[in-house]
Amino acid sequence: MRVFVEHGPRGILTAAIPKILGDQPHVAVALDAQERRGLRALAETVAKLWVNGVPVATDGFDARIEALRSQQGGARAETARTLSFAGHWPDIVDVPGATVAEAPAAPPRVAAAHTAGPAVAPPKVPEPVAVSPAAVSPAQNESAQMPAPETTGAAATIAAEAAPAQYMPPAPSYPPALALPQTVVTQTEYVTAPAVAGQAVNIAAPAAVGDQTATALGIVDSASAAHTAFVERQAQAHAAFLQTREAMLAMVARRRGELPGRVVARSAPATTVVTAPPVAAPAVTAPAAFVAPVTPAPASAAPPASAPAPVTPAAARPAPVAPVPAPAPPAPSQEPAAAPGTVLFSREQLEVLAGGKVSEVFGPRFAEYDNYERLVRMPEPPLLLADRVISIDGEPGTMGTGTIVTETDVDPDAWYMHNGRMSPGVVIESGQADLLLASWLGADFSNRSDRVYRLLGCDLTFMGELPKGGETLHYEIHIDGHAKTGDTRLFFFHYDCYIGDRLMISVRNGQAGFFSDAELADSDGVLWDAADDAPREGAIRDTPPQVTTKRSFSAEELAAYVDGHAYTCFGAGFERAAAHSRTPSLPKGRLRLFDEIAEFDPEGGPWGRGYLRARAHVPADSWFYSGHFKNDPCMPGTLMADAATQALSFAMAAYGFTIEHDGWRFEPVPDEMSRFVCRGQVIPNADHTLDYEVFIEEIIDGPTPTVYAALLCRSDGFKVFHARRFGIRLVPDWPMPPGAPGPVHILEGTTDVRGDYGALLACGRGMPSDAFGELYKPFDGTRRAPRLPDEPYHFVSRIISVDSPPGVPTKGGTCVAEYDVPADAWYLADTHSDAVPLSVLIEILLQPCGWLSSYNGFAANRPDDVLFRNLDGKNITQLRPALVGTLRVSTTMERYAEGGGSTICFFDVVCTQNDEVVMTMNTAFGFFKPEAMENQVGLKSPQFTLDGLNAEAPVNVEYLGPELSGAPYLHQGRLQVLDRVKFWPGAGDAGLGRAVAIYDVHPEAWFFKAHFFQDPVQPGSLGLEAMQQCARAAARLAGVADGATHFEQVAHDQSFDWSFRGQVTPLAKLARSAVEILSVETDERGTLVVFNGTFWVDDLCIYETKKMGVRAVRA
Template identity: 45%
Template structure:
């Protein structure tokens, strides 16, 4: 058509991806204009004050109140790079433990430089307002391809910039803090109108995006309804009316699995989690268990149990958890120690006592825990996980979580273990047999007991009995911990002039033979007390501390959407404090090539957990009594009882934990 000498084109189109309709455009318009006509254009004629929203949209308050009202380039870049806490500050600490936090577009597609105004009750309607700005440069990448001899910013990118500003608003309102792994997407089936009445060219200097909030829904799927105005050097160039953006559940493995082949972290240097989630080219070399409907319990399903869609871990039974609901997870790499399910005996979803799983873990020749442990053998914490993770898998297979309308958290409560062997880089595989021996239920709380036997290349390695529980999240709102007498609590503050900062890696404890682990595995920051003749047996007492960092690697590994420090690493902290005691006491003097056993073999160790360490905690303390010491045929040893405290609450108690100094390298299987 032609109007006033201007040629206009009218169009509509539909876009499909793999046969699925993803985008429809109706009443599309485009025109041919002279440079003079473009320069003389009046821009978008729109005043938000004249278009107030109706009463049909919700207006929920922010999930977290942000102290800041503006954000410079460094803060916006930090958000785009996956660090919301660096952008927003207090209130966003928990996001440091996210496996994959909801992100703005990054790198070249990031279209926001800074946010100059954020006001949840601002704007002409008092419903919220955001102003974001970005500089325009003649070198911007999009000018090269759009168009030849007529460079201008695509209107679709202006729309994308507006959506990024809306995503920033939702994030600044705290709606991503408790939604690890989710992503932003436009609301489908809800039409919006876009107008372009100006352009950004290489001669332009600045684009401003203004978000006028019409409504906000806090959930279960957080959604922002807004009008977005884009201005170029003060001229209103773009308007999006009735735009809607939401946060939707997503799973890191859905993207990561195609990025590369499976990878193993070989040392203490962090490996990006997307690399550890690769499944490209993976083939199962051994037989795996298969469900009645043909579902295979292979490595891909186990990785999905950590980071993927729940139905990809257990089949259709877990489809109800493929949305906003949450389910208990296995730990993810680098703290994931299951390679396949060899066999399973028991009805899936039956919650039957007597159900049995046999799982295998292929031990890598090079793994971070070998490199970090000076003894070059598998540390106790990893050995505990190898034994315990199949219990968690079996509890999920049995369908425990599917019996409640509430989302349940899965926690280890008690255990008794005896270790009889060692695992080295020469070990090929550990086979774990876990049997569900008892199930009891009270309301939404489910208690399950297991009997576990581990072998390494067919040789007995460990036996244990253990108890786990499913609990509603509210059960942890007021963490009571373990009861302790007043005099035991007072020991935490008892003064001592012997304080050792282990973060400085003092040579006496962190160099030579034997020595404490490397930085990744070391669960002690400092020893705050050492009384050689103290404790209940007069054989010594020790006390240590570790500062809790929300970005600690183990929170990301254990668990997705439910970050807690593994109880096994709390026990590992006790092992390391016992190692410190043996070094300090000179137990290794005169021993050729001394090293530590991972734990005193053949001794029964008992643990009780009644609480958790989360990113919200600030301090972990261990208080330990040496209850036995001596020398046997293999070398000097010590046995201890210990408690672990989260801030001021006693949450773990371990009895009979032993450690020994031996000579020579660990045996190679």
């Protein structure tokens, strides 16, 4: 067996050996693999060698481990070999009486540097003096040396063998550092070089100096004079540049609401300028070793993270990375800067840069670009997401550093929107102008169409909610540096994105490069394997609420979920999700990025915490290839990232977290850095299959359920994208966007409670505080507010007045509401009538009771969430039909009682139309803890038993069968709440007959979605309607309605009562209405049938009505 041990960094050779040897026996290990570093990885590598029969001497290794355990740190023995060096050369003595030009200090503020002084002729530069080793005498050479520290043992032997020895003299004595008061220190992103004036300063010097020192000082004088000339020549032009730049930044700062005239950097500046009052600068007396300027890392709003070494794609087969020499100080740009209040490049110009001649926008300097087929470009539409460039800071064509500021307007109707929000991947992609900046800086002067741009990865942190329609994203993108590895040039960038003054996303350690086709084709892909990794210590895995029983999902099932039908997708256990008004789901259209779920194992994967694999079929004509990029089509890595996060969101739904979170949305966990790695490409050379793998790491239940996972994308089995730890959570949202539409009507006696239609719709499905102002702010988060019904079962048009204060339970408090009955109302068509049907009229009277209860603060004043249910109705009497027009409802809270964690409210309600009474009632509602509704006990029915409901009947008909068709009509459409009818002629105590009507409860029934948002139950009014319709069917089957043209909505002038002691939820299977006829009377108004009725859900009686009437009217 052949054994290979790679000692160098990473594991590039180790990965290549299996490709070369194939199935030949061998073992290859890397001691410093990039993905697995540290002591554990080293131990595992040594163990792998040992189990493959390689002799391994472990004594020394064990000794070092023991030393570490005993906190000895593996100290070297005294006899260890060492090399000793002196730290500095000896002092260089100044020449007596020597003088140098003094450099005046920079002005107190940067702005002062904008005033250019008079032109200064460059001083004559002395001829350089050539110094060779022969020019220095041995004596001088010896005098420059110093004794080395004493060495013994092996160290002395090494020192003796290293002849002739060279020693570094001690450090020179430099003048002390200039001390500056804090008040004169400012920061900017650019270095302003101070001009050097010609005032001489005499510096005292030691009395004697050697020839070598004099020669060195001559070189210093020459360099100083040359530098002085250079700085003076640049001063005027650079001052003009700074003046323009400060004006632009001041404009941007004012636009974002900061102090006028003050530039506030969004991220830490790349360099620091120190300015101070004029102070005489001491002359430098000897050349110092060159020290590369240190650029502070930009400050991030994200949690601090260690910056990784620049990562190069395995495709590059890199040589050691060598920094690219820093560009010379930039000369003033000849390109015009954007004036305040304008943009540098418009959307139209960006489209030219994405697909046309670059020189048409960048100018003739870039005419060479127009000769190349492939360029560094931003994508063409629809993936061109930037709408304008505000400014560019960076010298064109230099491949230096720079900054670009862009803006993106979030179109509410754009393809990238989902439930009113921008998708995470598109947010990342919108920071795409690093390509434009790289192009501006001259990338294609080197690429020449032979190399193309590819993103390698970044560390990104979402800072809060995703952008919504109508907002503008402000991106500040910085290219921080460049490097080369072999022939491959890399660059490093970061950016911040703001919405107004809110930091929305921060990207750090961005890495991209320019690669040849061969390098891209030869990539090793992502070097990560879940089997070699593990969840972090202390990772949480709470029990999911309801895990689907399915282990894969077809394209049809996935499509159902995308369309909002979670129950159809996930099946049994998800019935409550069927009633969602807007279930948390995945995007449609172009952002539908995978086709099926090939595998779901809720406790699977290498970590045993859950695994999901989503599969996408990517044809060669996929939409994103067109324009991304022109003549260089490839799938955006940001879309791979978006698809992977969608797969994680689907896993979260499959665990049941969306069931109790109707209207909520998926969103990245804020303030946590995630590292994205791209190491491959998907191009249209063939159809591809992409697998998005989700390795669950943490499941955290709670007010905002959260799931963390490692994400991996494979293209035809090849790993191309990886995010080690990414979190998705569910956050509160509402089907109706926040900010209820106007016109706004603030109720008299309140400061922020609205009575207009928009606010009332918000009571049904919007943000609670849009309806009740500050009183309901606690419900704008994760708490659940009591709701009014939503459309189409919402029957309050406006609140006219209320005479009690908000948030204060008030006995005798009254509100006046109105409802406008439209001529084309759906319920008029469903009932073949011009009068409002019973169920709708009941709701018109009950819904203001719900509004007044919320206004009184019964729910808002409690620390826990409650459910709102109707309990009783007494003395309900309809006097005349409610017709098209405006109905006015006066609702008075007579009293309330609290006890046992519940609150019961009693109301007196009167409905009028054109000042005539339509209906009156007394009714009671209650606020209950959710657990109080879980174990229903129902009502005891005196007329019916389960045996009676299930008994065989002599008459069995379909609800709209021939026997029940025609006039007088029964309800249809939404108000058809019966499927089948059983009738017993002559049955009951009065011998007039009894009937049972049945309908099957479907979890996706329309009324669950309307009544109530996040609390789906069948309206009690529809239970009353079901009993009324059952009695009408009995009247027709008994023959007492023969010849009638229509039924009254409920028998006028016939008072009745009801009691509700239960609820129909999406979990119910069967609902039955049972009626027993008490009397039949005929007069000039028609035939009146009076009955008692009960309503059953499955095997429990939950509603009861007494002495309700049906009147069949004849022409």
